[in-house]
Each structure stands twice: as structure tokens, then as C-alpha cells.
Amino acid sequence: MQPVKITIKGDFYDCQIYRGRLYLWTFDGDLKVYNWNELVRSQIKKDEDKIAMTFCFLDGNYLYKSSLIELFKDIDFKALLLQKFGAIEKESFELSESKLNNFLIGHQDTPTGILPTDTEIYSNKLYFIHDKGLYSGSAHRSKSDKYPVSSRPNKLWDCNLLSIKANKYPQLALSGGDEGLFELNMADNLPTNLKQVERRGPIFQISNSHSSFCNYSYLNIYNTSLVEDSFLAMFKWNMVIGEGNREKALRDFDTEIDDKTIFNIKSKKHFISWGIEDKIYKAIDGGFDVIKFNNYTNSEKGEKRFTRLKRVNIQAWKGKIINGGTAYFGNIVECENALIVAQSDGKYLTIPGPITRWRVYPRSMNYENHLHVILDDRIEIYSFNHDYFINQEDKELGIQFRSEKHFRTRRTSYFDDEDESVFDSADLPF
Template sequence: MTEDNDFIKKVIIPGVYWDSFIYKKWLILIGMDGTIKSYNWEKIILDEISDSNDSLAYKCAFLQGNNLYGINSRTLILQDKEFKDLLRQKFKRIRDIEISADKLNKYAAYKKEVVLNNLTTDIGIYKDTFYYCNSDGVFCNALNPRNVNYMSKNSKKLWDGNVQNLQVGKYGTIIMSASSDGLFDLTNNDYIIDYDEYDEYYSSFGGKKIEKNIHQISSKHSSYCSWSFSSVFSGSFIDECYLIATKYEIQNDYKKKLGIIKTENDIFETKNENSYVFSNNDKFYRLSTQKIEKVNFYVKDINVNPFKKKEEKNITFEDEIINSAVTDFGLIVETSRHLLVFLSNEEVINIADNDNEEFITWRTFPRSKCYINQIHIVYNDRIEIVSINSDYFVDQNRKFFGNSYHETK
């Protein structure tokens, strides 16, 4: 197990925080007292670059995480050894950054603090709208990058459901895990053309309308959820997992949108009661105490057999598995003692260790364009914004750990 890696860089910000999010050029920090403050992340990083020769690596690490994933860039990285070696040296040369509280305040993008009514259980952002859930329900605040206040002080309540996990998808649709109440989604009214057509789609797999723009996708227990392209995955620590896959059928010359339920047995061809399943876009992983299994998801084959290329690796977890996330740079697994990253190049990083210092929470940004290579880890006295840059050097079509890079729209 590797602990030091030249392609892992950090920005360390001292302070007492509850959670964080990064969006466009803004870093949003939530304090333990419920206050939200935003900072000009782009300027923080650019001001730290003292040598123009290091500019590319700093920008790719912290500002433009998708910059080297283009077809032309990948061809150069994978086929031109001299270019590949040069790029490696650039990433090795850049340093970690520590931002003091006084220095951080220089980049503040607010006049007055925004105070939440309660600490968040999860957050997400889409189209300049900040979404969050807590024990009081699901809320949103408007963001305005052209305004020095940046975030509206007025929170709008969207729903009073007891949501633990939310994921914002395309067109602002939010999927929400509400434990024993089930899995729900909240659709943005601006994108709904035909409500009857939407209701017919949900009925095709047993969903039902709760409010005008809120549907209960399933009444089965849901601990966490994720997007697999336009399909919705629900996982549970006490019940079975499932995928609501989106498919289309031609009926009377009309392309009709339907949903079809895929179970764990459909995905992995077997069922394992003592395992956890996690997904993102084109990969599904099943974690148990002795191994990690992976299945590729081919959405274009949804009407036939979309789950192919099943592989597994024998990996022993001595501690209880708490959580996991699938990113482009690898598979993150939180256990009762460690935060492990199984990198796409098949190195394993122990990125945080509760035996040495307990961490509070962590967050990734798999649906982001610019920050897909980051993981934010919150400790009692600081937040570490970790950039992982080894995935640029990996063939996206052959990796076991981590989903293949896809351009986010």
C-alpha cells in the first residue's frame, strides 16, 4: 500500500468546517456553526504560481481537472514517451499549498454570511443553484457569480422529506435517498414539457407522484444513490440495491421513454447478501470482505444486456466498509479506520487514517467538468483539498478501478 505519491497534491486550509463544495471558480465552505462562505478558488491557485513553467500542472491539478482528457491529449500522453515523461516531471515538481485564515479572507466573495437553519447532510449544485438537505427537508439558494454576495441569503424549501443523500443530475433533476421512506426524485419544472408523459414514465417501473414535481421512484430502503448516465442507482446498507435504467421504445412512430428495474442479480449474475454495490456512469462495483467485483455498464445495450466484462480482484478488507465512491481517478473506499483510494493505475493509497487522526467527512465531484480529480477531506481543524493526477496516464478503456472519462454536458 502506497502512502506517498508524486501525483497527489493538496491545498490545506486551517479552520473548523463541516463540509465543502467547489463550483466554477468558487470554493464554498460550510462552518460547524452553519455559516456558508464562498471564496475565489481560481484566484487562490493562480496567485500561488510563482514559476510560469509550473502553470500547466497547477491548473490541471486544481482548476481544470479535465484539461488533459481530450482525445488529442490522451494520444500524446499514452503514445509519446518524451511528452509523457515531461508531464510527469511537471506534476512531481509542484508543491502542496497551505492557505492561512488571514490569507483566505483576501479571496472572500461575500459581504454577509449566509447561515443555514441546520447543518447539511448533503449538498449539490447545478446551473447556479445550491441545493442541500438536512433534518428539516430539501432546500436551495440562488448563486450569482456576478454579485459580490455570490449566494442568496434566502433559502427556498423544495420538500420536507427526510433525505440523507442527494445527487443533482442533468437538467437539474435531483435524486434523493430517504432511508426507509425510499428513493425519490425532484424534477425541475422548467424542463418538463408534458406532465402526463412524465407520469407514464414513472408508472412503467412502479413509481408514483408525491407532489407535482416529486416522485417516489421506489419504496425500498435507500441509503445512497448515484447516476449511471441517465439511469438511477440506489444502494442500501440493509436492503437490496437496484438500478432504474432508462430505455426507449418506438410505439406508433413515437419514441417513448420507459424505465426498467435491474437488480443486483441482473448486474452481477449473482446476489451477495454481505456486500455493498456502488456505481457511477459506466462502472458498477461490488465490495465484500474478500474481493472487489467490477461490471461495465453499456447504456446503448439497455434493451439487450448492458452489463458486460465482469472482472474481480481478491482484496481483503480487515475493517468494516462504511462508504465508497466511483470517480475517474479510481475507487474510494471508506472503512472504519481508513480512507483508501484504489487508483486507476492500480496503486492503493491510504489517503486518511483514523488511527492517526480522525476525519469528519469527504466529498468527490464525479459530475463536475473541472474538479473531477479532487477529493475534499474535512478534519477537526482543517480541510484538505486533494488533487489526484495519475489517471491522465492510464488507458481509459482498460482500467479496472474508476469509470472511464466521459465529457460532462
């Protein structure tokens, strides 16, 4: 299966997708928010393509339902679905800037007037960073509001961060370069053994080791440094007695495991590694190695925490690996000259550079199968749909899908006929 792609022409700098809205930052400093659902529907030329387009771009979660797995075992049903996806793979979906305007919800200057270094949308809030610090402001506002995103964001911290990454619990990991690794923790119960570094908000220092970017691996944070050793910052639940003599669980810091220990390397030579959820990856000359991380090891049964899975080779012309990420559909590896998707079905997609920015949304409710790539004069929005047909337990590339959506989420699918306003509360797990 090939991915399906929507191309939007324009001079973009960053992007986000959240609850049916596409957020695009233009290079000249505008933030434009579009009705993504309407945009996708406008690209459906034939009625028989509606189902496939919806799964591709509006509900990437639906086909992971465990009840459908039995249906996929039926050869005829699987063939029909593959045929549906196959029909739209060959289509070309392109929008010019003027056509894109048909779906505009709102348009404003980027908050604070400075292009962001990184952004995240979590629980209806936009978090962003640049050289002046970390900010947050309301997002996904009512269409009657003047601006789709708050034009007066709150400054949470003045550290010059490199990257931010939200968890599905209310935490944001903050990579501060040589300042270290930090976390904005918005949970009700805060850690007891970490130093709070900002009085304005619950920002804690996890480590003073260098942090270029990071990602969550269950409760833990995999910290990647492009200049020093990377490491897995492990956390643990600490049960304490709280008010009213009731037990409460605190997520406390446990220990760091450096990448040389994880990969069993004796050499002092620096290498890049990154991790998310159940997999950790190590760049090597000409490729990368994949390690499975078992967070729930039972040492009495002899289970190992880290197990080497496979090696993936990359063609030399693509250059050395400078950045990596993972989604359910596979691994995304940014090399000096190209972006590579090593898919969970064993196939590869290469997107030649220069790449301005790319994003995946594994924490998302509906867009887990998306890859957004900003190139010089356009954004390409890819949808990968092969992973529904892969055995998740045996998968070597990509995050293993487990159907454990947060209990606070009532609506689980784009197809569910639920009132969208249930997601307007400030306490969402995505």
C-alpha cells in the first residue's frame, strides 16, 4: 500500500492538526486555521471514495478497533478495503493557496509576533517556544471568537528551549539544550523528588544533561542529545497517603539509563538515539538499529527490558541521520538530504529535501496515521494505512498499537454521533 497524499501550496513554517482544524504558520508570520474536515470532503470526487478518504484523513483510529481485526482476517473483506485505499492512492489531491482560503476559519499574526521554534496543542491549548521562552494560549476557540488562537498567550518560562513534546497525561517534556531536560507537569499531584525551577508554573528539572529533543515512553522520557549521550529518564509511581487518608499516586523520578547501557556499547564515540513508547532507535553509519523496550519487565521470569529487533539500512546519498521520530505506521528518519519513512510493513518511502519541518501525531485521537512534511513551497500531508493490517505484537518498526484510549474520552471515532462541545473542557487527555 502506498500512502495517500494531499498537497497544499504555500510558504509554510510549521503545522499542527487538532480536532478537525489544520493550523498552518506561514513563513511571513501569519497563523491560519482551516476547517480540515471540510477540506478533505471537498477532495472526495466519487461517493465510493468517501469511506477510504475518511479513514485516511479524518479518522486514522477507526480501523484499529479490535472488533475489526476479525473482519480483516476475511480475505474478501480485506481485499475490498485494500481496493478502496488503492483507488485513492493513485489520485492527486492538490490545493492552491486560493482554494485553501475556502476553508479558512480564522487568520491572525502568530502569537507574540515571533515564529515558533516548536509547537504543541494539548487539551485545547497551544504551547509554543522561541528564543524568548515558553508560552501557552487557548486554541480551538469558538468560530465567533475574533482569533482562533489566543493572541495574548501566557508566558510560562523564559528558558530558550529547543523542543517541546506533550504526553497523553498532562505533562510536557521540555528540551533545553545545554540547560538540560525539564518537564511542565500539569497533573494534580506533583513529583516529590524533582527540583521546581520556575515559580510561575510547575516546571521541574529532570536532568542537567544536554537535551536536543525528547519523547515519552510510557511514564518515562527518552532524551535525545545531538552532542552528549542520550538517556531514558525513568519514572515510577510512588503511592502516598493524601488528604482524607486516601492513597494517591505520584509520578516520581526514578533513574537515568544512558544509551550506551541500553545498546550495550563500550565505545565512547557519540551516536544519535531516540525513543517513543515501546521502541528505541540508534543511528549507525548507513542506517539505524531498533530495540524493543519492555516497560513491564518481569525479571523473575527472565524477561529483558531491552531487546534488539532489527537493523535498517539507508542509502548513502541520503546523508547522516540528524533527527528521528516514530508513529504507529513506522519510523521517520530525517537525514541530511531526505526524509525516510521506514514503514511497519517493511516498505520505505523517501521524501527528498530540503525539509523545513515534519510532524507526526501519535498522541492524536484521529490523526495517528498522518505525516505532515513542510517543504520549500508546499506542505504534503501523508496518510499511511497499511498498519491496520499488521500484527501489532510482532511489529518491529513503529509504535505497537494498544486500544487503551483514556477513560475520560467519551467519543472514540469521527463516525460517532457525539456533540463536539464535550471536548471544549480544559481537561483533555490529547
